[in-house]
Amino acid sequence: MLVFRPDVFNEQNDLPAACLPTIMISNGSRARRPGASQIPTTTWHVVLTLEPEIEAVAESYDSREAALAGANDLARRFADGDVDYRAAYQIPRETYFERLDEVVGAGE
Numbered sequence: 001m002l003v004f005r006p007d008v009f010n011e012q013n014d015l016p017a018a019c020l021p022t023i024m025i026s027n028g029s030r031a032r033r034p035g036a037s038q039i040p041t042t043t044w045h046v047v048l049t050l051e052p053e054i055e056a057v058a059e060s061y062d063s064r065e066a067a068l069a070g071a072n073d074l075a076r077r078f079a080d081g082d083v084d085y086r087a088a089y090q091i092p093r094e095t096y097f098e099r100l101d102e103v104v105g106a107g108e
Contacts, residue, residue: 023048025067046071056088081105
């Protein structure tokens with residue numbers, strides 16, 4: 001698991017802790033039914049979540065090593081502002097996006 005800037009995601013910085021960008025690496029099933037994530041698969045998944053129910057990026061890999069490299073690459077892309085996190089939201093949160101732009105490369 002990788003997290004982005006836990007030092008700035010708190011209520012004092014107008015970036016709620018619940019919105020802490022997190023990258024998870026797993027070989028569990030991605031099916032959306034109870035207990036499915038506990039079933040191991042041969043495919044490794046790298047998922048960037050922006051909030052508990054908001055997935056910005058989901059990528060698949062054939063091995064754990066490739067998934068780890070992919071997770072690090074995804075973290076770099078996110079930090080550099082190369083991930084379009086706005087597209088993950090059905091209802092735009094412009095004030096939050098503007099604040100997030102300030103802490104990722106998109107604000108540069």
